[in-house]
Amino acid sequence: DAMVIQNPRYQVTQFGKPVTLSCSQTLNHNVMYWYQQKSSQAPKLLFHYYDKDFNNEADTPDNFQSRRPNTSFCFLDIRSPGLGDAAMYLCATRPDRGSGQPQHFGDGTRLSIL
C-alpha cells in the first residue's frame, strides 16, 4: 500500500499559469519535504515542514511556495512556472528529525511546461 502519495503523477501547465502539486501520507510522520529533481541530477531540497514549522532553503526561488494544512497533506504551489521549472517533484516524509531516520518518498509528479 502506498504510504506517500503524490497527485497527479503527470502535470502539464502553461508558462506562467499557477500550478499546485499535492502530497499525502498515511505514516503520521512529523516531517514532510519537497524536492525538485531534474534529469540525471540529484534531488534538490526546496523546503520542509517540521510539524507546522516551515523551513525554506536559502536558494529556493520565491516562485515556489508550500502549504501544510494538516499532518497528512502538503502542497507545492508554483506561482508562475517558467520553462526551467520543468522537473520531477518529489515529496518525502520522515518520522522526526532525529538522526538515523530515513525518508520515505512518493513516486513524484513530473511537471511539464508548455
Place this chain on the structure above:
Amino acid sequence: TQLLEQSPQFLSIQEGENLTVYCNSSSVFSSLQWYRQEPGEGPVLLVTVVTGGEVKKLKRLTFQFGDARKDSSLHITAAQPGDTGLYLCAGAGNNDMRFGAGTRLTVKP
C-alpha cells in the same frame, strides 16, 4: 552546505560482474542512506547506516559506512539486469537530508 560526491557517475557492466560505487564527503553525517531510483519513480530506500565502520548486507548488496562517518560504499556481487537504476546516497543531519548526484548503473544481459 554538506556536499556528497558519488563515483562513478555512470557505470555499464555485463550481467555477473561485480561493482562498487562510492559516496564521499568532507563532512560527518549522523547517518547515511542508500536509495535506488528507477525512471519515473521516487527513490526507494535500500539501507541506513549509522555507526562508523558498520557493514550491512542486503542479498547481493553490501553497504559500508566509513569509520569517520564521512564516506560509504555500495558493493554489488554478480550484478543482474534487475539491478539497473540510479543509486543515490544521502547524508542525514538533524534537520534535512542531502543527496549525492547518483550513480547510474546499467547491467546488460
